[in-house]
Amino acid sequence: MANDIRCSYYKQCLEVTRMLNLSDKLLDLKSRVNKCYCDDCHTRRGESYSFRDGPGSHNLYTKPVGWGRIMLSLPPRAEHLNIFKKWNAAFHGTAPDIILPIVEGGELLFPGDKTMHGETLREVAGHFNDDSKPDGFNTKQVFLSPSIKYSGCEVYAKKGRMYLQSMGRHVYVRTVLQVRVKPDQFIVGPQTIGRSDPIDPPIDNKTIEWALSARNSVIPTAVLIQVLDSPGASSSVDQMSEKTAKLTMSGATGFAGITIDHSTTTANDEKVDYAIGCAVSAKGRGKTEGGIADYIQDEFDKKYEPPNWHCIVGKGYTCYTECDPGCKIRFTMGDDGIYLFRYRIGTEPKPSPRAYPHISPYDRKMIRDSEMDTEMEYHVFDCCKRACDWYSSNDERVKYIKEEFDKEHDSGWNCILGVNSVASVSYNHKCYISLINFGKDNMHIFLWRC
Numbered sequence: 001m002a003n004d005i006r007c008s009y010y011k012q013c014l015e016v017t018r019m020l021n022l023s024d025k026l027l028d029l030k031s032r033v034n035k036c037y038c039d040d041c042h043t044r045r046g047e048s049y050s051f052r053d054g055p056g057s058h059n060l061y062t063k064p065v066g067w068g069r070i071m072l073s074l075p076p077r078a079e080h081l082n083i084f085k086k087w088n089a090a091f092h093g094t095a096p097d098i099i100l101p102i103v104e105g106g107e108l109l110f111p112g113d114k115t116m117h118g119e120t121l122r123e124v125a126g127h128f129n130d131d132s133k134p135d136g137f138n139t140k141q142v143f144l145s146p147s148i149k150y151s152g153c154e155v156y157a158k159k160g161r162m163y164l165q166s167m168g169r170h171v172y173v174r175t176v177l178q179v180r181v182k183p184d185q186f187i188v189g190p191q192t193i194g195r196s197d198p199i200d201p202p203i204d205n206k207t208i209e210w211a212l213s214a215r216n217s218v219i220p221t222a223v224l225i226q227v228l229d230s231p232g233a234s235s236s237v238d239q240m241s242e243k244t245a246k247l248t249m250s251g252a253t254g255f256a257g258i259t260i261d262h263s264t265t266t267a268n269d270e271k272v273d274y275a276i277g278c279a280v281s282a283k284g285r286g287k288t289e290g291g292i293a294d295y296i297q298d299e300f301d302k303k304y305e306p307p308n309w310h311c312i313v314g315k316g317y318t319c320y321t322e323c324d325p326g327c328k329i330r331f332t333m334g335d336d337g338i339y340l341f342r343y344r345i346g347t348e349p350k351p352s353p354r355a356y357p358h359i360s361p362y363d364r365k366m367i368r369d370s371e372m373d374t375e376m377e378y379h380v381f382d383c384c385k386r387a388c389d390w391y392s393s394n395d396e397r398v399k400y401i402k403e404e405f406d407k408e409h410d411s412g413w414n415c416i417l418g419v420n421s422v423a424s425v426s427y428n429h430k431c432y433i434s435l436i437n438f439g440k441d442n443m444h445i446f447l448w449r450c
């Protein structure tokens with residue numbers, strides 16, 4: 001083991017590998033290239049920041065400054081293939097709980113893969129999947145980068161929280177695998193995380209993301225660990241990879257033109273970070289407003305218990321909603337206003353108290369989507385027409401519609417009026433309707449209850 005073992009930061013990194021259940025058999029703890037890349041150790045060694053190693057034109061990579069590197073036990077084929085001479089060095093960011101299944105299996109996991117523990121791997125935040133992708137896009141690929149600032153950003157290397165005995169408290173941890181990849185097997189492409197500033201000079205943003213679909217052409221060689229004191233903390237050299245954390249800390253506009261509305265946001269920094277991370281990566285992947293709303297809602301329902309998140313994305317809308325405490329996030333991304341909140345009731349609505357007639361075929365054309373029974377649909381039209389006749393401001397209109405429905409069909413209704421907005425919401429059985437081109441203002445109306 002190299003001298004770096006004496007560094008307290010490196011000891012923390014080793015403790016993290018134990019917490020991740022990486023046994024000594026999986027690691028090469030005697031390797032001379034186990035290295036601490038904390039600022040102090042890196043500076044003391046006086047090594048250059050970028051490095052050329054391996055064949056071909058894509059042999060430039062940057063050192064993992066701010067991280068601790070622990071080499072893995074390599075399979076016999078690594079030596080046979082002479083990967084340290086003949087293959088390129090790269091990084092692959094993934095969540096801490098995915099490290100063990102990858103190292104045990106010896107290969108990177110692709111979206112949709114089942115781990116040895118029987119779990120199916122989900123797409124990384126913002127990535128396309130088989131249900132939602134451009135024509136011809138191959139979802140069965142993994143992403144690598146010659147930059148750990150890129151691979152180590154929140155989109156790829158999601159933070160995990162764990163208790164470190166040596167510190168006597170909880171810390172946040174990121175994990176990245178260092179790999180060797182066969183030179184002719186990957187496609188070099190631009191960044192897809194919505195960044196326009198240089199992410200990691202001297203590597204060009206245009207060549208910072210590598211995609212690979214041949215799984216046996218990549219071999220993990222080391223695990224890299226970063227220990228953070230707080231979800232927003234970052235080491236001095238690594239600040240740029242702390243995209244979302246930085247946004248929350250400063251609350252300022254930055255990457256992708258994000259501004260958090262602190263006056264209405266009630267969620268904690270961790271949720272705000274995650275929401276922004278999802279939004280930025282969905283947009284970076286070319287998703288439309290509807291796709292961004294769907295994506296954020298879906299990710300939040302998967303990540304936070306209990307579910308029932310609702311997400312609205314659009315350029316002009318007014319809403320009147322119910323919201324659980326600490327579960328409201330509002331921010332703008334470019335021209336879009338994004339509103340994410342959770343609300344759940346989980347009871348069936350009261351049926352319509354009156355016998356309403358069915359709506360006219362003319363009105364029916366305005367229904368984009370409905371799960372309501374026809375009587376409740378009639379009530380929607382009746383109520384929305386009155387709201388538009390009686391009130392001139394959208395604030396008053398949404399309030400009226402919501403309160404009417406709360407009165408007649410139990411409380412908990414949410415209403416949005418907009419000219420250009422898309423919503424992705426959870427709703428109770430028979431409690432969702434979406435109207436388009438309503439009234440003389442051609443409004444979109446969403447009314448739902450969960």
Ligand SMILES: [Zn+2]
Pocket residue numbers: 004007008009010036037038039040041042
């Ligand atoms: Zn160190």
